[in-house]
Amino acid sequence: MTPGDDTNRLAAEARARVLIDRQLAEASWSVQDKTAMNLFAAQGVAVREVTLKPGHGRADYLLYVDQKVVGVIEAKPEGTPLSGVEWQSSKYADGLPADVKLAALTKDGRLPFVFEASGTETHFTNGYDPNPRARRIFNVPKPSTLAGILKHVDEEHPTWRGKVRAFPPLDTRPLRPSQIEAINGVETSLREQRYDRSLVQMATGAGKTYTAVTLSYRLLKHGGFQRILFLVDRNNLARQTMAEFENYQTPDDGRKFTELYNVNRLKRGPMPDATSVAISTIQRVFTALRNEEVGDTDDPDLDGWVPETPVTVAYNPDIPPEAFDLIVVDEAHRSIYGQWRGVLEYFDAHVVGLTATPGKQTFGFFKQNLVSEYTYPQSVADNVNVDFDIYRIRTQISEQGSTIEAGTIVPKVDRRTRAQRYEALDEDLEYRRTQLDRAVTATDQIRTVLETFRHKLFTEIFPGRSVVPKSLIFAKDDAHAEEIVTQVREVFGKGNDFAAKITYNARNADQQLAAFRTSAALRIAVTVDMIATGTDVKPLECVFFMRDVRSPQYFEQMKGRGARTIPDADFQAVTPDAKEKTRFVLVDAVGVTEHDFVEPPLNREKSISLQKLLEKAANLTITEDETATLASRLAALEAQITDDERTELDAVAGGSLRQVVRELVDAVDPDVQAKALEGAADQDQALQQLIIAAVKPIASNPDLRARILELRRAHDRIIDEVSTDVLLDAYGVIDTSKAKSVVESWRAYLDEHRSEITAIQLLAEARERRISFGDIKELADRISRPPYNWTPDIIWNAYVALDPEYGKASTTHRTLTDLVSLIRFTLGEDDRLAPYADKVNQKYAAWLAQQEQAGVAFTPAERWWLDRMVQVIASSAGISPADLDQPPFTEKGGTDGAVRDLGERAGSLIDELNQELTA
Template identity: 20%
Template structure:
């Protein structure tokens, strides 16, 4: 991809960020794994008038992002990590939060005008991140996160003022930028109840102990469900990965283990000499092979980011690739922190439960189709609320009805995430909405009002039908009323009312 060849959603992301930096200092952008986060950061830093800091929370991501920035912008980035030390004078610096926190005394407080915080949901509120952000308190801050969970983002409201844009996984799949994901739940009786937690995730040594006895059964599952597919498997330890490959070969599979000391097997896999490549976290970042169309995660985790990264190794599109098969081992656990496939797109615990029920019902289940079923249930509940809303004022538009007419179910069932969003609507918002014909009693809070007004202004910019027109078009069963222009709606309604008057 050339530096100027941005995808439409990437242009949308960057436009929203640049627009909101005019009014806010700290903003959050949601971009799913596979959206090209490095491209987004690189384009923003390349065009920034001043010095920029990119904060990562893992060493392997620092060099990766520095290299990709050079490839995109043609400008070297200083690296602040371990033995590498960036220099005063470097316009762009990529650093681990831990390293730059220990070396703050060398950086003037006003040195950076822009700070980009990667994995913002876990790299913003920690003690070290807080010190760094406080030190560069005059800088504009963009947090980037891939989590769709409202509760994760709500915690960030103490620092970020606004969620500027959200480019979710479901959207990237629907628009054809990423592969469709098919989930198949497979029985693997690994009991996680005695596995300890270390640094917020399952202890890898304990995982190796409980998974090792089941590797032959896991290999049989690959042979049964992924024949003809190109598979990447994730295990907790190098020894476990090596043992899994041995079990796979005993089942007649062409499998290879790779680790940091031996990557020749990875190149052989990419050439098609093997059908399965197994590893222990080596391939979670910085590696893509678009032809990979099966992911088998034998490394249960409580980290959504790690889970997203593992799944992301198979979400790239490729010629002839129909979908990504995500084999989901049904680990034995009552731990609600265990990440399951539903968490890739679910926005809440309730949605996670509903989606998980559909995904674990047997057979292959398309992730988007399951989400659409959950959305239909939500829409049905909201429509029931509309029917019961007898208090609604005559000749006014209900906010829920307006959002549903545009298929914006998430906005119809809006919940505030940042503190300011939960405040009562402002007088100016209420006046504007009332002029547009809305029943303002149906607008729940300031964030809800802001989202509706954004939608209104966008439709006005594109010359689309007004809310009042939409309401009438729906009553008269106009086909796809949300796509009608203002003029088309006016002509149709004039003709309809004239016929009734005759």
């Protein structure tokens, strides 16, 4: 090296030290020369150029915290690659002079905190981390930050990077499988520490925020994390997120999250020390870092602001880089990993991204570390979301624009004041479709679209309905939204409470949003961006695009507003003519669904029937689109059926029907298909085999297909509004031919299903064992479905029509247990058709007579219990000890009362009555 090079190097190092001195001072370090050292000047003291033991050179900076040596900084000229000089810093940490070493805190004989810095770049190695590794940081931490770490040096794991290696198991009870996978994926990523970022792909509506709150609780309670920054996409979503934290019930002792940890909105620093979770938008974090005031009110100019170029940030001691251990980015992905990236990288924190639709830039920022994936079709299969249909409305002006001739007097509206004036055009005005509702508003285009929507709503979009479904219309800007609201009210002939504008500029927007969720009156809302992402409106059934969207991520967010499932009772409370929400509709008036990035719905073949789809599955001729459609139809059915029907259907399927649907969805997933087709000589054949494997549980199970169709017919109700009925006759004559048909069909049904239905099997074999009420109910459920639609009353009355003698019973209303009598009589086990209760009461009278002959006398108190036990047996075909804690027994003390009045015989009497009265 020439003298000139050496001089340049020294000058560069000197410039670097000037920058490092300034950074240390900004972070509250007292920077001192060795000759003027005063370790009591501040909590943190950085002493320049300390000579070490022979052979170890000289430390550029020795760091003291609370008068103890804890770290070292190796200074290098600006531009020096710091990843190659850690060995030098480590050597300095080893080479402390004996007098300095007496006042040193060491880890395995070395100083725990080692830094390399050039003034523009800083690397940090924390010796208390497992497998200590240098990482780039924005600035040297404050002395108080290092002191906080040193408080835990006696623990097995002083830092969160160690604590996350010993997490307790996740309590999965309140979580969906996709949420469990996401939390476990992030925690695995934290334990492995291969990356400082983790990406979770989770479909809109799958519970991303609840997942993040659960993760935050675990990291704060068990993981050694001190503070978490939760970033949202819009300020109004911060309130929704705050509510999630406030309502979250912790799995340990049931207390609310906010009873244990402080959750605050981020404002201008410094933050209160007690803050555990701070909620903000990325724009407000940037504003706070610049020491500008951050308010609570919505500010679309701030929260929607995307700078033209990537932002740069400066060190802020009130919100230092180590202020947060974790940053959760919840659906704030449209620009956050581009122009706003500098804000995220300011903080020395692990970043977790939650998004439904990650783009290339998102994957790049997260270093391809996708820890869990849950797609929209998978969420439909799991009944987390509902599927959608697309309804396209095209008009000439929407497609081609128009021309206004010169001389035409037109209204012109001032964009700022909205004042209107009239002027004649000097020349022809020709406008394109892209200028529509920005430079030009064509009122008839808006009216034509809305009139078409109204005209087709109850015939094609939601046939058979009469109440306008909850609909959200996306407008281009606030002025466009204003025009749409006005015309919606006119087209539908309704008042102000029927349609409302919900934008940042609208008055009472939050109250209107709350009404849109819960009011039966407010049917249509028009918005621009305010309800575009993250905001839940679960009863929503129409997502109406009157603006184009070219971002696939933003489109998915907007589409997802209609995806939410909702309990039937809540849905019917706001949309009284609907039974349940099984789908929503994308109404497209601008061609947004024709972009290449728009994935089709699962329900792709709307004209094909479920029966035909099942037939094609059975003969293995089903196509990819038909497989997707079958998945959509089965997911909708699975959401409609009762819990008992679902349990029975799963039993017929030999497993979970929901899992069958999930496999159908996976078979049409492009990522799954890509893996299956890798290396395949015949790709068409390989794809068909993937589909065949998915439909096999249905193709190989005729009973499942039959049961699916039975349930579909049972839950479908056709409304005939066109046929006119004519009264032919009305009379009280019994139709014996129909009764004979019912009896013959009933007898044939028992023969056909003798081997598969437990109740029939037991009674046909005339075993001396009791048939359970569950077996009877199973049979009753089966015969109540199409094509039979039988009840015990219908079958019994058919017998009475053939022989009035059968009608001479103590009661005229039949119960489910009368099926036992019907089966035994039909199969020839009994020679007389008598109600089950009559038989039980006759056997009870005979049993009492036997007891009396044997010298057993029952007191009135004992008879009270026995008589009511017999009532239960008559209506339920048996009794169990657990029934004693139900009415009518509870009025006399339940099980304790039975033991009190019947003594030790209580159990044996139950067994004896079951045996004697039900045989």
